[in-house]
Amino acid sequence: xxxxxxxxxxxxxxxxxxxxxxxxxxxxxxxxxxxxxxxxxxxxxxxxxxxxxxxxxxxxxxxxxxxxxxxxxxxxxxxxxxxxxxxxxxxxxxxxxxxxxxxxxxxxxxxxxxxxxxxxxxxxxxxxxxxxxxxxxxxxxxxxxxxxxxxxxxxxxxxxxxxxxxxxxxxxxxxxxxxxxxxxxxxxxxxxxxxxxxxxxxxxxxxxxxxxxxxxxxxxxxxxxxxxxxxxxxxxxxxxxxxxxxxxxxxxxxxxxxxxxxxxxxxxxxxxxxxxxxxxxxxxxxxxxxxxxxxxxxxxxxxxxxxxxxxxxxxxxxxxxxxxxxxxxxxxxxxxxxxxxxxxxxxxxxxxxxxxxxxxxxxxxxxxxxxxxxxxxxxxxxxxxxxxxxxxxxxxxxxxxxxxxxxxxxxxxxxxxxxxxxxxxxxxxxxxxxxxxxxxxxxxxxxxxxxxxxxxxxxxxxxxxxxxx
Ligand code: GLU
Numbered sequence: 001x002x003x004x005x006x007x008x009x010x011x012x013x014x015x016x017x018x019x020x021x022x023x024x025x026x027x028x029x030x031x032x033x034x035x036x037x038x039x040x041x042x043x044x045x046x047x048x049x050x051x052x053x054x055x056x057x058x059x060x061x062x063x064x065x066x067x068x069x070x071x072x073x074x075x076x077x078x079x080x081x082x083x084x085x086x087x088x089x090x091x092x093x094x095x096x097x098x099x100x101x102x103x104x105x106x107x108x109x110x111x112x113x114x115x116x117x118x119x120x121x122x123x124x125x126x127x128x129x130x131x132x133x134x135x136x137x138x139x140x141x142x143x144x145x146x147x148x149x150x151x152x153x154x155x156x157x158x159x160x161x162x163x164x165x166x167x168x169x170x171x172x173x174x175x176x177x178x179x180x181x182x183x184x185x186x187x188x189x190x191x192x193x194x195x196x197x198x199x200x201x202x203x204x205x206x207x208x209x210x211x212x213x214x215x216x217x218x219x220x221x222x223x224x225x226x227x228x229x230x231x232x233x234x235x236x237x238x239x240x241x242x243x244x245x246x247x248x249x250x251x252x253x254x255x256x257x258x259x260x261x262x263x264x265x266x267x268x269x270x271x272x273x274x275x276x277x278x279x280x281x282x283x284x285x286x287x288x289x290x291x292x293x294x295x296x297x298x299x300x301x302x303x304x305x306x307x308x309x310x311x312x313x314x315x316x317x318x319x320x321x322x323x324x325x326x327x328x329x330x331x332x333x334x335x336x337x338x339x340x341x342x343x344x345x346x347x348x349x350x351x352x353x354x355x356x357x358x359x360x361x362x363x364x365x366x367x368x369x370x371x372x373x374x375x376x377x378x379x380x381x382x383x384x385x386x387x388x389x390x391x392x393x394x395x396x397x398x399x400x401x402x403x404x405x406x407x408x409x410x411x412x413x414x415x416x417x418x419x420x421x422x423x424x425x426x427x428x429x430x431x432x433x434x435x436x437x438x439x440x441x442x443x444x445x446x447x448x449x450x451x452x453x454x455x456x457x458x459x460x461x462x463x464x465x466x467x468x469x
Pocket of ligand 1: 007008009010042184197198199202
């Protein structure tokens with residue numbers, strides 16, 4: 001049997017990391033088994049669902065590379081189908097019309113609460129003749145009254161719920177609209193879903209859904225309820241803990257590879273391996289190895305992974321994602337060196353793409369002020385002679401490459417009988433504007449000859465002006 005999994009978000013906000021992890025596990029399970037992954041938009045709550053949210057969820061999935069084979073299906077476009085199944089259940093006597101008024105139900109609830117009983121529908125209309133469709137009514141599912149629902153959750157193990165805990169679920173409201181637990185079952189049935197992988201906030205719905213499947217003459221799919229994600233304080237992960245939206249991580253400078261790798265490990269492990277390429281995840285992922293216990297989100301580990309991928313992914317791939325950040329930072333790479341060697345030069349010192357974009361700025365944009373602390377320390381009158389000398393020596397170079405440049409700076413220091421730092425540091429501040437940069441030879445090579453010389457001149461003027469006080 002072909003594996004078919006689905007991700008079924010309610011479009012009431014952005015794609016958050018919890019939803020993304022559920023989507024990832026569903027996607028991985030399908031890919032691991034050569035199955036199909038379906039996207040279904042559960043938009044029946046018309047007040048809270050928005051088109052912008054559908055877009056945000058799809059943007060998040062695209063950015064993470066979670067491609068789907070079928071869909072997106074929208075529940076609001078399937079009302080005819082839900083109506084058809086409601087009628088089928090009514091015709092077969094598996095559902096019934098309930099005419100109980102709000103007042104009656106409220107009274108019943110109060111009475112049950114007063115008696116310290118669990119509030120539940122008492123089956124008042126269960127045995128009525130089904131006749132009158134013209135009076136206002138809801139439709140209720142005739143839940144079995146005896147026995148129990150038992151299933152083996154692929155993550156949580158055996159779960160058993162007695163039927164006398166479950167009352168007769170409303171499947172269609174007075175206005176005819178179908179309810180959540182019902183639409184999910186009809187969809188999972190029609191779409192041939194074989195494994196329902198979802199957050200464990202839905203585990204209480206599952207016994208009701210299983211009863212519905214059976215009433216419809218279908219074997220229910222397998223279920224895998226994924227434990228929730230906690231913040232560092234042990235409480236359910238929320239905005240209080242920092243970014244929870246997938247696209248916020250993109251904005252903050254994370255690579256999709258890093259977030260995916262982080263999310264797959266959050267609640268799943270394969271020995272003590274931490275780094276997984278996309279192909280490895282697909283090959284090794286196994287629902288049975290997903291933790292039963294909730295996992296805590298650890299931003300430091302995500303940052304570590306991000307840095308790992310910045311350093312190890314092909315620079316062209318990093319460049320693809322960096323482009324967005326460069327544009328946002330107002331940096332036009334047409335005005336300077338190729339971005340790929342700049343990435344290679346900066347990767348060691350930048351943990352996010354945002355830092356990388358900022359770090360790349362001086363390769364593309366001239367500046368007219370220096371980092372204050374660095375200038376105060378390095379661009380002093382004593383630096384004028386070494387800077388002037390190194391400018392003269394660099395100006396003579398035809399072959400503008402890192403090793404030659406490096407050798408020339410060293411030779412200048414020797415010529416002046418100074419330590420390398422006495423030449424190199426002022427030079428670094430002159431050409432980058434700050435006290436930190438990658439290897440000086442590489443930095444000079446990438447900045448280019450004309451620009452480097454012009455920036456040394458600028459630093460010399462600065463020193464002169466400073467001396468003149
Ligand atoms: N639409 C539900 C949610 O966003 C998911 C339902 C399901 O996966 O069965 O929480």
